[in-house]
Amino acid sequence: MSIARSFGLPRVVAAVVGGVMCGVGCVASAQSLSPPEAMAWLQRIASAARQLNYAGTFVYQHGETVETSRIVHLVDGAGEIEKLETLDGPRREVVRTQDIVYTYHPDDKSLRVERRRAGRSFPQLLPDQLTSITEHYDVRKAEVERVGGLEAQALILEPRDGLRYGHKFWADTNTGLLLKAKMIGERNHTMELFAFTQLQIGGSIPRDLLKPSFAIPATAPAQVAAAEVADTAWLIGNQPSGFHRVLEVRRMREGSSSGPLTHIVLSDGLAAISVFIEPVSRTKGMPDGRLIQQGAIHIFTRVVGDQRVTVLGETPAHTVMQIANSLSPKSK
Amino acid sequence: MVERERISALMDGELTDDEFAGRIQQLRTEEGAEDWRTYHLIGDVLRGDSMFSSGFAQKVQAALASEPTVLAPAPLRKPGHAFQRYAMAAAASVAGIAVVGWFALVNHEAGKVDVADGNPPATVAPPVASSRAAIAQGDGAVGEYLRAHQEVSPTAELHGLAAYIRTVSTQDDADGQ
Numbered sequence: 148m149s150i151a152r153s154f155g156l157p158r159v160v161a162a163v164v165g166g167v168m169c170g171v172g173c174v175a176s177a178q179s180l181s182p183p184e185a186m187a188w189l190q191r192i193a194s195a196a197r198q199l200n201y202a203g204t205f206v207y208q209h210g211e212t213v214e215t216s217r218i219v220h221l222v223d224g225a226g227e228i229e230k231l232e233t234l235d236g237p238r239r240e241v242v243r244t245q246d247i248v249y250t251y252h253p254d255d256k257s258l259r260v261e262r263r264r265a266g267r268s269f270p271q272l273l274p275d276q277l278t279s280i281t282e283h284y285d286v287r288k289a290e291v292e293r294v295g296g297l298e299a300q301a302l303i304l305e306p307r308d309g310l311r312y313g314h315k316f317w318a319d320t321n322t323g324l325l326l327k328a329k330m331i332g333e334r335n336h337t338m339e340l341f342a343f344t345q346l347q348i349g350g351s352i353p354r355d356l357l358k359p360s361f362a363i364p365a366t367a368p369a370q371v372a373a374a375e376v377a378d379t380a381w382l383i384g385n386q387p388s389g390f391h392r393v394l395e396v397r398r399m400r401e402g403s404s405s406g407p408l409t410h411i412v413l414s415d416g417l418a419a420i421s422v423f424i425e426p427v428s429r430t431k432g433m434p435d436g437r438l439i440q441q442g443a444i445h446i447f448t449r450v451v452g453d454q455r456v457t458v459l460g461e462t463p464a465h466t467v468m469q470i471a472n473s474l475s476p477k478s479k
Numbered sequence: 480m481v482e483r484e485r486i487s488a489l490m491d492g493e494l495t496d497d498e499f500a501g502r503i504q505q506l507r508t509e510e511g512a513e514d515w516r517t518y519h520l521i522g523d524v525l526r527g528d529s530m531f532s533s534g535f536a537q538k539v540q541a542a543l544a545s546e547p548t549v550l551a552p553a554p555l556r557k558p559g560h561a562f563q564r565y566a567m568a569a570a571a572s573v574a575g576i577a578v579v580g581w582f583a584l585v586n587h588e589a590g591k592v593d594v595a596d597g598n599p600p601a602t603v604a605p606p607v608a609s610s611r612a613a614i615a616q617g618d619g620a621v622g623e624y625l626r627a628h629q630e631v632s633p634t635a636e637l638h639g640l641a642a643y644i645r646t647v648s649t650q651d652d653a654d655g656q
Contacts, residue, residue: 189637193633196636196637196638196639197639205641207644207645209648216641216644218639218640220639229639229640231640231643231644231647233644233647241640241643248626248630248643250643259626261623261627263630276633325638328637328638339645341641341644393631412631414632414633416633417633417634418634419628419631419632419633419634419635421624421627421628421631421632423627433620439621441625441645441648442645444625444628444645446621446624446625457624459624459628460628461632461634
């Protein structure tokens with residue numbers, strides 16, 4: 148059954164419909180997964196994205212916009228190397244290695260070099276994270292469908308409250324690679340959609356496809372120094388339920404020698420919200436008290452004393468604003 | 480259209496003496512004078528002169544009107560400049576598209592900001608010129624925040640590098656200032 152149907156209906160009705168469908172011998176109706184089963188699927192998806200060699204074309208849809216991009220991911224002895232390039236609109240290229248992300252805009256030849264944070268959230272899922280996901284989402288296995296020419300198992304993650312979005316994932320039944328993903332907001336509105344239209348998994352993928360169209364600098368600039376974990380001395384008075392602090396760091400701002408930036412991360416195990424705090428004097432031109440939407444990500448910024456607080460995450464606007472509006476420095 | 484092309488040719492000094500006299504006559508008409516101003520404006524835009532404004536041509540016309548006009552045609556060049564003229568006309572159309580495209584972009588950018596804040600609309604849509612600069616600068620920081628966020632989001636991790644499309648999507652055109 149489609150997520151569109153199951154989302155709008157009370158769960159009882161959904162269960163009855165599912166039961167009727169199974170009564171006539173169907174195997175594809177949504178079935179709730181136990182926490183370990185749910186987690187096994189999510190882990191499989193995350194591992195596949197990092198451990199497989201693949202090359203393909205995907206579309207990204209948000210609002211009225213549909214964009215096509217090409218992605219290549221190869222793993223060898225030196226680790227992962229991957230490249231993303233946009234195929235329509237302004238040309239953009241992202242090359243990511245084990246520890247550095249290069250963002251290149253061929254039109255104005257600007258190149259950004261940023262260091263990646265060590266220790267990613269997936270696929271080494273912590274037991275806490277598992278508990279958190281199943282506590283805040285009802286994870287169900289749905290139908291098997293064809294996506295991008297491959298057979299995919301659909302999974303539904305339905306949020307248990309309005310503080311987070313729902314998800315539908317279609318994972319390749321053979322490898323677990325995510326073939327299609329939809330983020331679903333209120334009233335079944337699709338916030339954003341990723342879908343491969345063509346994909347090669349494994350086999351011989353020419354290394355040439357990874358070749359950047361820019362020259363990789365021999366050394367990364369000093370400004371991209373690793374972030375250090377810190378107690379940032381900021382309080383969130385009204386933390387949205389289910390979101391916990393998972394990281395608190397002070398990082399250097401790109402291309403600036405004017406001091407570090409505070410970055411606090413909250414997560415419910417699946418969605419993440421980032422809080423960035425830095426002196427107002429360094430953020431000239433950022434709009435005050437405004438909400439910006441970028442695909443499924445909401446961004447809200449406001450000034451607290453002499454600091455600018457920017458909160459963003461792939462959650463509904465009110466979740467982001469609740470955090471922004473209740474942030475204050477810890478009193479000494 | 481043919482008349483207009485001849486005005487363009489006049490600007491480029493490509494007319495014979497006879498044609499030249501005819502065009503000067505044409506310039507004395509209101510329509511001819513308007514074309515003359517338009518072609519100069521297009522030329523300015525193509526050369527990257529940023530001095531143009533709606534009243535600029537009129538001001539120059541007014542200033543010129545108070546002075547005696549000296550018309551000194553350029554030496555007659557070899558025939559075969561038709562191609563150049565068409566190229567010029569083509570370039571002028573491109574300039575038109577570029578100007579329209581730029582304004583469309585500005586509107587798009589201004590519209591992107593005001594999703595649902597508590598401010599009255601008047602403050603949400605500041606004058607186009609300053610808002611472009613402000614948002615361009617703001618997007619630089621926002622782009623950086625978005626990239627940092629990709630690295631810590633479990634949802635983004637499921638998508639692998641594909642999640643980075645959010646940070647380089649067409650919405651952040653002004654990113655990078």
